Amino acid sequence: MAMRTGYLGPPGTFSEKALKLLKNKVTQKVWYSSFKDIARALIDGEIEGALFPLENSLSGKVLEVDAILKTLKEKLILIEEVFLPITPGLFSYSAQSLEEINVVLSRPELWQQCREYFKGRDHLRFIPALSSSQAAEKAKKIKGAAFIADLDYRNEAKVLELFLNGNRPSVTRFGLFKIL
Incomplete structure (x- = not known):
């Protein structure tokens, strides 16, 4: 499945690095300055996919993302997960x-x-x-x-x-x- 995918930018973020690990083909990566902007763009149809950091093995859940996903749980489906080592x-x-x-x-x-x-x-x-x-x-x-x-x-x-x-x-x- 090919898709325009939103991520937390600008270029140079861990999210951009994680995009490269996806099996789903990203036809165009579109960066946004906030997680709320990514969610809005997905709901409005500006992008077909949205990549969010969900949790880290040391610091736990990304609380802002968790709150957004809870409010949109009836509208979104998780289609792929990737794991990015952080240095x-x-x-x-x-x-x-x-x-x-x-x-x-x-x-x-x-x-x-x-x-x-x-x-x-x-x-x-x-x-x-x-x-x-x-x-x-x-x-x-x-x-x-x-x-x-x-x-x-x-x-x-x-x-x-x-x-x-x-x-x-x-x-x-x-x-x-x-x-x-």
């Missing part, structure tokens, strides 16, 4: 070392997966972002900012630390949905 790293465009960081941008779930790493680093301020890509874009504009993302999507940012989840396996389950 979170800390990256910065402005800082050359961890000591220069005072702000970390990330999706809340990803921050939660790395909570052990940030224990005892109380000087760091967490700023939530809608996606890892958005966190990276915002970090470009803030001196002393770092962002959490996958190594594949760090772009030109300096690697400050890898395996923020303490080398514990972390896997996110994604679901591809369509209208019933």
Whole structure:
């Protein structure tokens, strides 16, 4: 089955990476800036499929997605699941070392997966972002900012630390949905 598929963007997110694992053929990937926008686009017929992160092995359910899916449970059907290993790293465009960081941008779930790493680093301020890509874009504009993302999507940012989840396996389950 071929379909236009919505995902949390912009390009460079874990959702975009998960799209590549789907067996269902994605004819066009369309990124949205929020999970609500993806759901609306699916209901309105702008896209035929919607990929959502459902849960992570370390941080549990993606609560915002879970709430959306509960409200749409009579309208959607899960047609495929994929499992994406997550290797979170800390990256910065402005800082050359961890000591220069005072702000970390990330999706809340990803921050939660790395909570052990940030224990005892109380000087760091967490700023939530809608996606890892958005966190990276915002970090470009803030001196002393770092962002959490996958190594594949760090772009030109300096690697400050890898395996923020303490080398514990972390896997996110994604679901591809369509209208019933």
